[in-house]
Amino acid sequence: MRFPVIFFILLPACIYGDIMNIDTTGASEKTAKQDKLTVKGVAASKKLAETDLNRMGKYKSKIIKVGKAKQMDPAVIAAIISRESRAGAALKNGWGDRGNGFGLMQVDKRYHKPVGAWDSEEHIKQGTDILVNSIKQIKTKFPKWTEDQCLKGGISAYNAGVKNVRSYERMDIGTTGNDYANDVVARAQWYKSKGY
Numbered sequence: 034m035r036f037p038v039i040f041f042i043l044l045p046a047c048i049y050g051d052i053m054n055i056d057t058t059g060a061s062e063k064t065a066k067q068d069k070l071t072v073k074g075v076a077a078s079k080k081l082a083e084t085d086l087n088r089m090g091k092y093k094s095k096i097i098k099v100g101k102a103k104q105m106d107p108a109v110i111a112a113i114i115s116r117e118s119r120a121g122a123a124l125k126n127g128w129g130d131r132g133n134g135f136g137l138m139q140v141d142k143r144y145h146k147p148v149g150a151w152d153s154e155e156h157i158k159q160g161t162d163i164l165v166n167s168i169k170q171i172k173t174k175f176p177k178w179t180e181d182q183c184l185k186g187g188i189s190a191y192n193a194g195v196k197n198v199r200s201y202e203r204m205d206i207g208t209t210g211n212d213y214a215n216d217v218v219a220r221a222q223w224y225k226s227k228g229y
Contacts, residue, residue, distance in 0.1 A: 048104045049168050050184030052221045057185075059219040061212035078219030081115065086227065088120035092137065095154045096229065103161045108229040109184075110161055112221035113138055113191065116213070127151025136160070163191060170195045189214035 059075035068084060070077050089096075089111055096114070100107035117139035118124050127150070128134065133141055136151035138160025145163065149155025168187030171178070174195060175186065182201055189204040190197065192213040198204045205214050221229075 049106075049165070049187070050180035050182075052106050052109055052184065052218060053225060054181050055185050055218050055222075057218040057222070058212070058215045060216040061210045064210040064212055064216055075219045078216050079223045081216075082112065082220040082223045085115040085120040085122070088122055089115065089224075092120070092152065092157070093229065095157055099154060099157045099161050100229075103158070103165060105161050105165060106221065106225070106229075108221040108225040109164070109188070109217070110138075110157065111224040111229045112217045113160065113164065113188070114157075115220050115224070116217050121152060124151065138163075164188070167191045167195060171198060174198070175201075185214050185218060188217045 057075060057078075059079075060073055060077040060081060062073045064081070065073045065077035068081060070080055072080065092114065093111075096110045097107045099105070100110055114120055114137045117134070118129055118137050121137055123129055124136075127136055129139055130141070133143055135142055135147035136149075136156040138157065140147045140156070140160055140163065145159070147156070148159050164187060167190035168183055171186035171190055172183045175183065178186065178201065186198050186201070186204055189208055193208040197207045205211050208214065210216070
């Protein structure tokens with residue numbers, strides 16, 4: 034009796050670059066001051082991420098599930114949630130940014146129709162889809178960039194739009210705190226070490 038041969042295709046966890054390979058300067062002094070930190074840069078980003086770790090734990094299974102489904106590194110999703118809403122602590126009834134940003138990932142109602150509850154899997158899927166779309170647009174805009182550069186550029190575009198990304202070195206100029214991608218990358222690298 035012959036048995037059919039079954040082939041499995043293993044897809045990488047994240048098809049959008051490796052967060053651990055990305056250079057980063059971390060959080061600006063302005064961002065670090067949110068928590069009255071006396072340090073800035075990568076050290077500040079790690080401290081900010083650490084402050085949010087317990088709250089983030091409530092969403093870890095959803096973040097990992099969405100990450101697998103969307104082939105996005107869960108550490109990147111967690112880092113955006115940390116930066117955008119401090120894992121929910123900065124929100125009032127699920128809203129932030131003067132009533133324009135919805136949910137953990139702060140989906141802007143002026144550009145997107147928010148879906149799901151503010152802390153739901155549906156919301157995290159929507160935020161991740163917006164991030165993936167930003168990365169794809171960056172790939173089109175900068176076809177010679179590496180996957181890692183496009184991931185960082187997409188993170189910057191998640192905050193300030195694709196038009197704001199003009200060069201790799203200055204992609205954060207015009208983002209919130211002028212450090213968005215660098216801060217998120219540093220937080221993501223830290224969350225990666227915590228099992229995200």
